[in-house]
Amino acid sequence: MAVTKKENIRNFCIIAHIDHGKSTLADRIIEKTGQVAERDMENQLLDSMDLERERGITIKLTPVRMSYKAKDGKDYIFNLIDTPGHVDFTYEVSRSLKACEGAILIVDASQGIQAQTLANVYLALDNDLEIMPVINKIDLPSADPDAVAKEIEDVIGLDGTNAPKISAKVGLNIEDVLEKIVEEIPAPMGDDDAPLKALIFDSYYDNFKGVILFVRIVEGTVKAGTKIKTFMSDKTFDVVEVGTFDPDLRAKDTLTSGEVGYIAASIKSISDIEVGDTVYDVDNPASEPLPGYKKALPVVFSGIYPLDGSKFNDLKEALLKLKLNDAALTFEPDNSTALGFGFRCGFLGLLHMEIIEERLEREFGLDIITTAPSVSYIVHKTDGTVLTIENPTKLPPVVEIDYFEEPVIKANIYSPPEYVGAIMELCQEKRCTFENMVYIDDRRVKLDYYLPLNEVVFDFFDGLKSRTRGYASFDYELSSYKKSDLVKLDIMLNGDICDALSVIVHKDKAYARGRAMAERLKEVIPRQMFEIPIQAAVGGKIIARETVKALRKDVLAKCYGGDITRKKKLLEKQKEGKKKMRKLGTVEIPSEAFTSILKIDSDN
Amino acid sequence: MAGIYIHIPFCKSKCTYCDFASFPKEIGKAEVYFACLYKEIKGKAHLLKGKKINTVYFGGGTPSFVEPKYIYGALKLIYTIFDVDKNAEITLEVNPGTIDENKLKVYKNAGINRFSVGLQSANDETLRVVNRIHNFNDFKKAMELLKDYNTSVDVMLGLPNEEYEDVEKTIKEVVKFSNVKHISCYALKAEEGTPMFTKYLNGELLSEDEVADIYDDTVKLLKEYGFDRYEVSNFCKEGYYSRHNLNYWKRGEYLGVGIGASSFINNRRFTNTESIDDYVKAILSGFTAEVFSEEVEEKDAKGEYAMLNLRTKFGIEFSEYKKIFNSDFKKDFESAIKNNLSYLEIDDKGVKIKDEYLYVQNTILVDFIDF
Structure with a gap:
């Protein structure tokens, strides 16, 4: 029983800002290692969801195992674990980081380091990962790789001078990256004979094999027939198959420490296991689980x-x-x-x-x-009880509420200096508390603010993008709950409260928001057979009113000869539109009414 | 009981709002077109075998624009091969700028007993703007000629630069002629592909609400002159309904011949091509010119019946529905009726749309076509 270095294995992920070429580099690495025949290469292999390809983002983790013959003459196994780039998915990032020893940091040679990237770099450093910078897109005319190399040193404190300068798009200097992986990313350590400890970093349900666990074997060995259990579940499973990702599942006899692969154990339900949990061998149990992840909480x-x-x-x-x-x-x-x-x-x-x-x-x-997104509020009732409310309709009557607390986030906003004024103005409107401002370099400023999450879910991001022409980015983390003067804003259509349109807002914002919502609804609710008053109300008091006038003309007046079919088709089309409406009392409401109220300020 | 519609796709010049199958430059094809039309009539005769024809309608285009011998020939043929009721309503659409004494003589001999005159407006400036070929004086002359005939006049609502006062003036001029027993008031619809559509896109036309206001006032005015609204856009003196159009709205059978014409016979709806050349080619080669054909299933038939009858002031008569479908209307349309209770007038005998909701009927009808 000895801990040995798995010299021929390299487990790594890639960190990059959206559009800085992460998926493209991943494709090139896969291509260069000959994992997938070039003719089978579908662009952006890792992004398997249509949605991911279209939006150019990665949401789910997809590991790939590759073999590479390095210039030192030895064969290496690379496990590339992809990571999502967006702040919402920090949780998923931390999952993939736990399975790696190193991270390739891609920096765009013309744009430099972006806010999002920075957040993930810190996350990787927190997880003791070796960061290996790569400067991408050097084929662009605006590329300035030397300046970016210096920036890497100034901002992150890593030596950028030896970073491979590449173009993933045209396939330039990809070999350098592969060699650097071998040189710089540490080989995993592990003991194949120790009791099994495997970290589950993802899972999905396969119709034939049941739940497939994506694991990093930290200690020990697992193979078909091993009886496994996890620390957080009572159930025991018999391993049916283990294997690696090529990137499809490829069965293998064993998985040993340091390796990344999958376990299939006829697990019927995904609720039987939890990502972040540790798998152990029932017949040779490990004494304690691996440190888990920070559990992601919905906000x-x-x-x-x-x-x-x-x-x-x-x-x-x-x-x-x-x-x-x-x-x-x-x-x-x-x-x-x-x-x-x-x-x-x-x-x-x-x-x-x-x-x-x-x-x-x-x-x-x-x-x-x-419906409009909400956050989780803490409501202190006059009788001393405390409620957590995520749904405005679940609020107790006003008279029973002593006070509210709302979640506040700490936001880091990164922007070119010329937009600082616009950002400050926006933050003022959004009830932000200024914390700090730092000039990162002469092209970028970092502003720290505390702001109510409530304002973020409304339209903060749209506002930030439009006021900075898309140059600003931000990330945030939940900071605390703060006492706040909140009210419930109701919308009444034809006199009836439409519960699905109720929102919780700050008292000072209620009037403006109510008016904006009423105006917006007037635009999206089609005219009907009768006049529809739209009222915004706070605690029974009407604060805004608009009216959808009654329909005056809705008729196929022309004769069209005897072409009844044409008339019928026109009516059928109208019927389709009507079917997409929700009926509240007598009022027909189009589904976009419920989300349109989110976009109120985005025209500013 | 059945109707025959004959489409004449020729006119002197195209009005700026017209999207009907009509071609001012194709008059040279009239000879071959009518030859084909006659052939089509003969070929389709068997479809109406044993059925009494009680309406014949020449529409267009401008039927009065072509040489009257063609109309005469068509009718003569129809009398020979169909069983035409001796009191049949036989209508010809007329443009006031294209009728004269000689033509009228031929029409009379052919058996035309009703004329539908397209006036649209009594305002010469409006007529010029929409590219009508006649002026108001031409209309007066035409009406003098037609004074002994049952006549219908078309008036348009919402024409460019016209307000209610213009429509009012037009109606007042029209009702001066005692032979006018029927008036159709169609609201202008800017169809895609017409010059009018450009005006619409440029925001030069009245809004739907403004047109609705004009419509409401027009309905009232016509009522004062004894013209009762019996369908959304049709008004008449007591008993002078357009029997041809009523047949459509009662879901009666009809044969349509010529380009673009629609038919409904033996529960099948079919429509001809709108191209003269395709039509000629098909007919001469011994084929039909149909480009669309559909069997109406029973459920759709009921929906059609409701949608069509509800357009009229008569609405739906339960006993007639029972006779046709051997089924109970109130049961079949229970939820449609329930959803629209405030807009309907219901008693033991039948159901109709309340007068004030006739012009917003689509919202109601959609529940009846798919019940």
């Missing part, structure tokens, strides 16, 4: 309802399936008078929410309605 909540009420079970099935691979997604059944039965879902952030929405629509073909 943004919204209601998701099927457009067609009868599709409730389909929606439930879809959410369950998404949950299989997305531990951070939470949901529980919910019921709204306006929208019927649906789910209250929790997300890591707005992008996460958007992605879940899109996946439900695309991968599961569901038509859904999403």
Whole structure:
């Protein structure tokens, strides 16, 4: 029993800002190592979801195992574990980092280091990873690799002078990267004979094999027949198959310490295991689990309802399936008078929410309605009890509320200096508290603010992007809960409160928000057979009113000869539109009404 | 009981709002077109075998623009091969700028007993703007000629630069002629591909609300002159309904011949090509010129029946529905009725859309086509 260095293995991930070429470099590495025949190369192999390819982002982790013959004449095994780039997915990043010894940091030769990248670099450093900088896109006319190399040194404190200068797009100097991986990324340490400890860093459900666990073997050996258990579950499973990713599953006799691979053990339900947990051998149990991850908690909540009420079970099935691979997604059944039965879902952030929405629509073909996102409030009642409220409709009556607390985040905003004024103005509007401002270099400023999460989920990000022409970026972490003067803003349509449109807002913002929502709804609610008053109310007091006038002309007046078919088709088309509406009392509301109120300030 | 529609796709010049199958430059093809039309009539005769024809309608285009012998020939053929009721309504659409005494003589001999005159507006400036070929004086002359005939006049609402006062003036001029028993008031619709559509895109036309206001006032005005609205856009003196159009709205059978014409016979709806050349080619080669054909299933038939009858002031008569479909209307359309209760007038005998909702009927009808 001895801990040895697994000299021929390199486990690493890639950290990069969106668009800085992470997936492209990953493709080149895979190509160079001959893992996938060039003719089979589909661009951006790692991004397997359509959504990922289209948006150019990575959401899910996909490991790939490659073999590489280095210039020293030896053969190496590379395990590349992809990481998502967006702040919402910090949790997923930390998962993949735990399985690696090193990280390739890609920096765009013309743009330099970006905020998001920095956050992930710190995360990697926290996890004791060796950072290996690579300067990409040197083929661009605006590329300034030497300046970027200096910046790497100034900002992160890493020596950038020896960083490979490459172009992943045209395949320039990729060999340098492969050699550097061998040289700089530490080989994993492990003892094949020690009791098994395998870190589960991801999982997905396979129709034939059951739940597939993505693991990093830290200690010991696992093979078919091993009886396994995890620390957080009571269930025992018999390993049916182990293997590696090429990037499809490829069965192997054993997985030993230092390796990255998968375990299939006829696990029926994803709820039987938890990502971040440690797998051990029942017959030779490890004494304690590996340090787990920081568990991701949802911070943004919204209601998701099927457009067609009868599709409730389909929606439930879809959410369950998404949950299989997305531990951070939470949901529980919910019921709204306006929208019927649906789910209250929790997300890591707005992008996460958007992605879940899109996946439900695309991968599961569901038509859904999403309500305005909310955050989790703490409500102190006059009788001394304390409630956590994620859904405005669940608020107790005003008279029973003593005071509210709302979540506050610490935001780091990175921007070119010329937009500092605009950012400060925006932050002022969004109830931010200024904390600090640092000039990173003459091209970038970092502003630290405390701001209510409530303002972020509304339209902070849109506002930031539009006021800085897209140059600013920001990341945030939950800081604390703070006492706040909040009220519930209700929207009444034709005199009835539409619960799905209720929001919790700061008292000083209620009037402006109420007016903006009423105006917006007036635009999106089509005219109907009768006049529809739209009222915004706080505690029963009307603070804004708009009116959707009654329909005056809605008729196929022309005769069209005897072409009844044409008339019928026109009506059928109209019927389709009507079907996409939700009926609240007598009022028909289009599904976009529920999300349109989010976009109120984005025209500014 | 069945109707026959004959499409004449020729006109002197195209009005700026027109998207019907009509071609001012193709008049040279009239001879061959009518030869084909006659051939088509003969070829389709068997479809209406044993059925009494009680309306014949020449529409266009401008049927009065072509030589009257063609109309005469068509009717003569129809009398020979169909069983035409002796009191049949036989209508010809007329443009006031294209009718004269000689033509009228031929029409009379052919058996035309009703004329539908396209005036659109009594305002010469408006007529010029929309490229009508006649002026108001031409209309007056035409009406003098037609004074002994049952006549319908078309008036348009929402024409460029026209307000209610212009429509009012037009209607007042029209009702002066005692032979006018029927008036159709169609709201201008800017169809894609027409010059009018450009005006619409440029925001030069009245809004839908403004047109609705004009419509409401026009309905009231016509009522004062004894013209009762019996369908969304059609008004008449007591008993002078357009039987041809009523047949459409009652879901009666009809044969349409000529380009773009639609038919409904034996539960099948079919429509001809809108191209003269394709039409000629098909007919001469011994084929039909149909480009669309659809069997109507029973459920759709019920929906159609409701959608069509609800356009009229008569609405749906439960007993007639029962006779046709051997089924109970109120049961079949239970939820559609329930959803629209405030917009419908219901009693033991039948159901109709309340007068004030007739102009916003689509919202109601969509529940009835798919019930």
